[in-house]
Amino acid sequence: MSMPFYVAPEQQMKDRADYARKGIARGRSVVVLHFADGILFVAENRSQALHKVSEIYDRIAFAAVGRYNEFENLRQLGIRYADLRGYSYDRTDVTGRGLANTYAQILGTIFSSGGDKPYEVEIVVAELGAEPGLDQIYRLTYDGSVADEANFAVMGGSADVIAEVVSRGFSLGLNLADAAQLAVQALSSDGGPNAAPRVLGVEALEVAVLDRNRAMPRKFRRIKGDRLASLLADGPEPPGDNGGEERRQKSAT
Amino acid sequence: MSDGRQVVELTSEFFRFGSSSFTEFVSRVAPDVLPSSRAASAGIADLTPHGTTIVAATFPGGVVVAGDRRATMGNIIAQRDIEKVFAADEFSIIGIAGAAGIAVELVGLFQVELEHYEKIEGAPLSLVGKANRLATMIRLNLGLAMQGLVVVPLFAGWDEASGEGRIFSYDATGGRYEEHAYFSVGSGSVFARGSLKKLYRPDFDLNEAAMAVIQALYDAADDDSATGGPDLTRKIFPVVLAATGDGVQRISDEQTTDLIAELMASRTERPDGPGAPLA
Numbered sequence: 001m002s003m004p005f006y007v008a009p010e011q012q013m014k015d016r017a018d019y020a021r022k023g024i025a026r027g028r029s030v031v032v033l034h035f036a037d038g039i040l041f042v043a044e045n046r047s048q049a050l051h052k053v054s055e056i057y058d059r060i061a062f063a064a065v066g067r068y069n070e071f072e073n074l075r076q077l078g079i080r081y082a083d084l085r086g087y088s089y090d091r092t093d094v095t096g097r098g099l100a101n102t103y104a105q106i107l108g109t110i111f112s113s114g115g116d117k118p119y120e121v122e123i124v125v126a127e128l129g130a131e132p133g134l135d136q137i138y139r140l141t142y143d144g145s146v147a148d149e150a151n152f153a154v155m156g157g158s159a160d161v162i163a164e165v166v167s168r169g170f171s172l173g174l175n176l177a178d179a180a181q182l183a184v185q186a187l188s189s190d191g192g193p194n195a196a197p198r199v200l201g202v203e204a205l206e207v208a209v210l211d212r213n214r215a216m217p218r219k220f221r222r223i224k225g226d227r228l229a230s231l232l233a234d235g236p237e238p239p240g241d242n243g244g245e246e247r248r249q250k251s252a253t
Numbered sequence: 254m255s256d257g258r259q260v261v262e263l264t265s266e267f268f269r270f271g272s273s274s275f276t277e278f279v280s281r282v283a284p285d286v287l288p289s290s291r292a293a294s295a296g297i298a299d300l301t302p303h304g305t306t307i308v309a310a311t312f313p314g315g316v317v318v319a320g321d322r323r324a325t326m327g328n329i330i331a332q333r334d335i336e337k338v339f340a341a342d343e344f345s346i347i348g349i350a351g352a353a354g355i356a357v358e359l360v361g362l363f364q365v366e367l368e369h370y371e372k373i374e375g376a377p378l379s380l381v382g383k384a385n386r387l388a389t390m391i392r393l394n395l396g397l398a399m400q401g402l403v404v405v406p407l408f409a410g411w412d413e414a415s416g417e418g419r420i421f422s423y424d425a426t427g428g429r430y431e432e433h434a435y436f437s438v439g440s441g442s443v444f445a446r447g448s449l450k451k452l453y454r455p456d457f458d459l460n461e462a463a464m465a466v467i468q469a470l471y472d473a474a475d476d477d478s479a480t481g482g483p484d485l486t487r488k489i490f491p492v493v494l495a496a497t498g499d500g501v502q503r504i505s506d507e508q509t510t511d512l513i514a515e516l517m518a519s520r521t522e523r524p525d526g527p528g529a530p531l532a
Contacts, residue, residue: 055372077267079372083275087365088286102263216343218368 016111016118020142023120024066029156031166031186032063032124032137032149035179038212038219039126039135042183045206053208055220057082057094059128061210065156066121066142074103074123091217096127100138100146108144118142122155128210128219135210158190165189177231180207180223184232202229275369276362276390288358289393297400302331304356306441306473306480307338307348307407308466309420310449311434312457315497316409316418317504318346319466321441321474322489323481324353333481338492340501342367345383345410346494350439352402355394359404363387380412384421384429392427407438411496418496435465441473441480448472451529460512463493463504467512468526483513 007015028044030052041063043052052071053063056078064071078099086094103123111118125138137149147153151170154163165186174182184205188197207223214221223231266282276287284290291297302324309318320337323330331353338348339360347363349356366386371377378386387408394404408421420432435453437445448469457465470491474482483490490513493504504512520526 049375051375054375073268076373077263079369080267080275080278081263083365083369083372084279084283084286087275087279087361088283106263 013112017143020111020118020120024122024142024155025157027065027156029154029159029162029187029190030063030065030124031152031154031162031183032126033152033166033170033174033179033183034132034135034137034172035174035176035209036132037176037209038128039137039210040176040179040183041124041126041206041208042180042187043206044187044200044204046204051206053206053222055208055218056099056125057086058091058217059210059219060094060096060099061126061208061220062123063126063155064121064123067119070119071121071123074106074119074121077106078103078125096125096136096138100125100140103140104144104146106144107140107142111143124149124153124155126210128212132212154186158192161192162186162190164193176209177234180228180231181234202232207231273370273373274386275366276393278369287393288355288362289397291355291397291402297402299327299401301352301354301402302326302335303479304335304337304350304353304439306437306439306445306470306477307350308437308442308445308449308469308473309346309348309407309409309432309435310453310457310462310466310469311409311418311420312459312462313455314418314459315411315495316346316420317459317462317466317493317495318348318407318409319463319470319491319493320348321470321481321491322484323479325479330481333484333487334489336492338494339364340494340503341383341408341410342371342377343500344377344413344496345380345408346496346501347387348407348409348438349404350407350442351404352397355397355402356404356406359390359394359406363390366390379414380410380419383410384408384431387421388423388427388429391423391425395426398425405438407436409496411498411500416498437469437473439480441470441477444476445469445473448526452527459495459497463495463508464512464516466493467491467509467516471516471520472526483517485513485517 030043032041041053045052050068054075056062062075062078081102082094110116119142123140127136129135137153139147139149139153152166169182184200188200207228210219264282279287304324307320318338322334324332324335341347341364347360403425406423412419420436422430422432422436435449452465452468474480490509495502
């Protein structure tokens with residue numbers, strides 16, 4: 001029987017962190033930012049079926065990068081957690097802070113436990129507050145640490161370069177079209193300031209908002225197809241935002 | 254599981270549970286929060302108020318569902334402004350008659366069930382899928398129904414696939430039946446259905462369909478003591494919801510008030526309501 005090698009705990013944690021970081025850096029990025037009427041999510045995602053951005057609860061949404069099966073697990077867990085909590089108590093008792101805490105516990109436990117490999121994911125939990133100043137963007141990394149982001153969050157490969165572009169163009173109270181264009185511009189400049197930006201069409205983007213002006217309690221909606229194209233082409237978003245239209249789009253795809 | 258932390262304790266079910274059903278999930282992790290977790294014993298039927306009449310009618314653009322506002326306990330009016338018709342999700346409506354305590358909880362569970370499925374799967378259930386899901390939930394209540402806590406829902410909604418409004422009725426055992434044109438459940442349903450039989454026309458618009466179900470509720474209240482008529486002094490009028498291609502909308506209080514005023518004016522002339530031609 002062979003003796004296992006001694007590995008210093010510092011080294012062990014560093015190896016695990018490197019492993020997780022490498023996994024995350026391979027994927028395309030997601031930008032989450034505040035805009036005048038809520039919170040905008042823009043992801044580079046060529047799949048129509050496998051979402052990186054998703055609704056968790058009335059005013060809470062989720063965005064993730066990294067390994068799909070791992071963040072999908074976390075997404076479903078979040079929905080179960082939120083729905084059970086809302087059903088047992090009240091819909092107003094489901095908070096983004098509570099959910100972010102829960103995710104932090106899970107990711108932290110998995111990261112530091114000896115057996116499992118760490119999750120190669122980074123996630124954002126964003127919550128619409130009662131008024132614009134109270135909107136929250138929580139960013140969680142693979143080791144369970146939580147950052148409360150002030151204006152925007154960028155995750156995934158080349159996050160630093162993209163965040164640089166976003167921070168240059170960001171100001172409080174951007175309208176939806178400006179915020180979406182800024183996010184897309186940032187995502188397409190992931191080659192760095194010296195490379196020509198890539199072209200990201202509607203089919204390569206997944207865009208969703210938590211929209212404070214939505215009449216229903218569920219504030220999450222996806223923007224896609226013609227609607228997204230006209231938003232990025234500087235036109236106003238076509239009128240007629242209601243669940244019905246989106247639902248028809250959804251069932252048509 | 255009395256304290257709050259335990260209700261949301263993260264067991265392995267949260268990670269690995271394979272179903273998109275909220276009810277199935279909760280029955281594993283926190284069964285005590287489900288309506289069916291009540292201990293069933295004889296005689297508990299008298300402990301909860303009874304909700305009464307629900308009426309639904311289709312029209313070419315969708316379907317309307319209306320409910321009176323009365324809940325009774327024996328000969329007592331337990332509540333005069335109870336609401337028994339709810340949006341189940343953006344395209345469907347559920348109305349309930351029977352044991353009010355359980356019925357209201359069941360509606361809450363059904364709403365979460367539909368939303369949960371939609372969020373987990375990324376797409377909503379079909380209308381028939383929703384109707385079947387409700388049948389399963391009624392079936393889980395059978396033990397309580399045997400003790401007298403019967404819940405009889407009426408489910409209606411806009412079917413995206415076929416582009417029409419559809420109505421489904423249920424029995425206490427979870428049997429599901431599709432109804433055509435119009436239907437009613439609850440203690441006054443016999444009178445409401447008789448009324449609609451004479452009033453219904455397949456070419457109604459939304460406003461006419463709303464008027465027809467309000468007329469039917471008036472006729473039910475006329476002959477059934479457990480169904481409440483329009484309360485003119487307190488301005489408590491039936492709840493009317495419509496499901497169309499644009500989603501579910503509640504007919505506004507102003508609109509309902511107008512319809513009731515029109516109805517009262519014509520009933521003052523002819524208390525038995527509009528007459529149908531003999532041949």
